[in-house]
Amino acid sequence: MRSVRPAVVTGRTVVAVASVAVIGLSGYGWSLLSQAQAHLTTDNVIEHHTPPAAPATIQHQDGQDTNFLLVGIDSRTDVHGNPLPPDVLASLHAGPDDHFLNTDTLIVVHVPGDGGKASAISIPRDSYVDIAGGYGKHKINSAYSIGMNNHGGSQTEGRKTLIQTVEKFTGVTIDHYAEINLYGFDLISQALGGVPVCLNHAVDDSEYSGAVFPAGQQTLSGVQALQFVRQRHGLDNGDIDRERRQQAFLASAVHQLLSVGTLTSPSKLNDIITAMQNSIVLDQDWNLLQFAQQVQGISGGNITFDTIPIVNITYWTPADGDAVQVDPEQVQAFVADKFGDGPATPPTSTTDTPPSSPTGKAAADGSRKSPIIPDTTTNPPSITATGVTCVN
Template identity: 55%
Template sequence: MLLSSRGRRIGGRVALGVVSALVLGATGYAWSQLSKLDHGLVTADVISPSGQVAGDDTIPGEPLKVAQNILLVGIDARTDAYGNPLPQNVLDTLHAGSGDDGGDTTDTMIVVHIPAGGAAATAISIPRDSYVDIAGGYGKHKINSAYSRGKNASMSGLRSQGLSGPQLEVAANEAGAKTAIQTVEKFTGLTINHYAAINLAGFDALSQAVGGVEVCLKEPVHDTYSGANFAAGPQTLSGAQALAFVRQRHGLTNGDLDRIARQQAFLSGMAKKVLSAGTFTDVSKLNSLVSAVQGAVVLDKGWDVLSFAQQLRGMSSGAIAFATIPVQSLSLATPSDGDAVKVDPAQVQQFIRTAISSPAVQASGDDTVGSVKPVAATTTKTADSKQPATSTAAGCVN
């Protein structure tokens, strides 16, 4: 089932905190506290054998041996990682409506490419309304519906096995994740090696745990749908304010593309904050960060995220480049899904090959791709837009 119009407004920020989980170990500070992540993380068996990386057995502390692709998603669900409904007071705080408003769509989808060496990363955003072939024979639909279609299709069979309540929710979520991963693989031409998802409340907790993130707006905004009410200029946001900042799309010239620009700016700021020594020398802040990750993040089964983080110790916030796939139109009329984002898979795949083949990426150790100038900010001209939609990870945004 697709989201209601209110539900669609909510999912645009929930994957952002996952990046923080992935870079927690990059500085090497307070590793004993970070090891607590071994307990309380929820896992799901969602990666196919073709996506499992032989180099995952790298000795902790050694550089990453094999380039890897991670799919980060934000699930617009009203349940936690264990399948339990989020309390109404939490939903109210997040401006998330009721427990019936969510539709289990992946309204944030980011593919992070980390080359061998682990000293750089390229995070590529996929607009949620991109009109693509959905894996599993569902036909062409918006890419954010792949998860919900796979999940809903599995429900009947899982119920016949006697599953119900949270157990049913968790098992169905696994089926949905598999469909989403396969869809992204088909669309991007990349093999997904790892998967990470975060729930509605997780981003709220993570943004507060790091003490907020500094952002900058070109103009003041007031949006009753998202709750965004900010002055122009730089400001530090956390919790519900941070959620409102990264989820607003109403009143923005390019809608979801401008929202992606905000997400990338926030991610860049969060990565800088997490990778700073101050985050890891403050015991209270560090413990809050670890607690925020537990119960909020779902990882693919078998992924030793702590060892993986140790392999990224050479990474700095400046080594994370952000990009958005090219789009051809923001208002493609579809038979059953309303207006969607028109994309060309061949164009997208060429763009991705270029983005991950930059000299900066090559310098980190990946010698399997060519040499192309990196793009930290992507400008995509749209067929129905008066101005180009610009995604940027630095400076002020719309």
């Protein structure tokens, strides 16, 4: 096992994982995957156990259904622990390395054992949840750092704390773990020849993410692609809109990967395999050949992208500042429904919702809480990998 420092990512892991599936469709791809498996960076982070009891705990059918946790870490190094190229950091306005690792992207993907519909669900990084291990309630993106810092700086323990937190929050067992770095996404998006995206409005976020794009459809790769999925400043719903951006980008990338003729070139296959070897960390039990066999029959229309239900996108917390308020029971029912193991309608929440002021200013108790956002804003329709979806 090789355990290394992770690197920055914002929702790109699905692209790498989908690449595995498509590469596995050809005999040449099988050979490449066999070679790649021996050179991938892995970590022993999956503890095969039943997660804490939850109302909507999902049971695997005959042990074949699989749940993957796909993670992006806020760091300034590559998968081998080397600093990222200065020009890449500068173009992304990434800023200095503060050595505090947060998970900027969390996506749980369910792949059914019978070859049915796959479902990917995003968890906003600021979701205010119970951190596994008895560390209390904090933003979910801090679980990695909390676990790591309380175990002598061990990234393995940080990953385990994150996995256990996600299991407790969603009610599902995590079978596999994947983490990808910034530079790897740059390489993979270029290997694809760019990914088509569509914006409802022109954006100019030159001060923060560096994203400056016109309205309409366009094809992005490398640093521009990363700027597109990183932007949150200037968007009406901040991180929630960024989640939507990431989902639309990933759906479009998967559509390309699953399209006939996209990866028939040996040079493209080699480029993607090389990018994977240099950019992703997997759990040590992830067998890429078995994974490719499991998902090779899934079409773009059978992959959906969603975000968990949100109660309040600017919920004030005493220790963590503004966070995203969520209801675990509602989330567990939503995930169970999307993964095919629960009721179609989530139960009514039994969690008390703190009073909110109409303007988000100080409430009667002196705290600052924003108004609840309508479901149409925070819980938009699913995105499928059937083409290009226009987003804000």
